[in-house]
Amino acid sequence: MSKNTDRDGVKFTYVRDFGEEGRVLTIARKWTGDENNISYAMAICNPKDKFQKERGRLIATGRLQCDRDGRLGPQIATVPQGKHPEDVVLMAIMEGLSPRPAQALAEHMYDRAVQRAL
Numbered sequence: 001m002s003k004n005t006d007r008d009g010v011k012f013t014y015v016r017d018f019g020e021e022g023r024v025l026t027i028a029r030k031w032t033g034d035e036n037n038i039s040y041a042m043a044i045c046n047p048k049d050k051f052q053k054e055r056g057r058l059i060a061t062g063r064l065q066c067d068r069d070g071r072l073g074p075q076i077a078t079v080p081q082g083k084h085p086e087d088v089v090l091m092a093i094m095e096g097l098s099p100r101p102a103q104a105l106a107e108h109m110y111d112r113a114v115q116r117a118l
Contacts, residue, residue, distance in 0.1 A: 010064065012057055013086055022047035026056030028064045029089050032076065039064060039074045040089045 004012045010030045017023040022045065029040040041063035045051045064074050077092045079085050 006057070006061070010061055011086075012060070013090070014053070014056070015090075017047075022049070022051060024051045024056065025093075026053075026060045027089060027093065028057065028060035029085065030064060031085075036079050036081075037076050038079055038085050038089060039076055040092070041074045042093060 006012075008030070010028050013027040013029070015025040015027070017025075024045040026043045026045070027040060028042070029038050031037070032039050041060050043056050043059035043063065045056060066074065075092065077088050079088045
């Protein structure tokens with residue numbers, strides 16, 4: 001189990017907005033019972049607050065586990081064969097964000113792609 005996985009199999013990703021110091025997006029994701037579907041939820045730290053990894057995980061996990069529909073509840077993404085689950089979730093989140101956080105996510109994904117290529 002990696003450092004970014006909890007006991008229930010929830011994986012976490014953190015994306016920092018370097019254009020706005022202190023804004024951090026915490027993403028919680030977990031495979032559903034279906035073979036190709038992954039459930040995800042997120043929490044965004046306001047730049048006026050101090051980011052705390054544990055608090056971001058708690059909020060994102062709570063949203064992942066709640067059963068309400070809508071923006072704050074869990075979302076489902078289908079992961080095509082051969083695609084990395086984190087990339088699919090990040091793309092799905094980017095589609096629903098305003099331009100500034102979406103740009104930070106795009107930069108994060110680019111950095112990940114470069115790291116994988118090395």
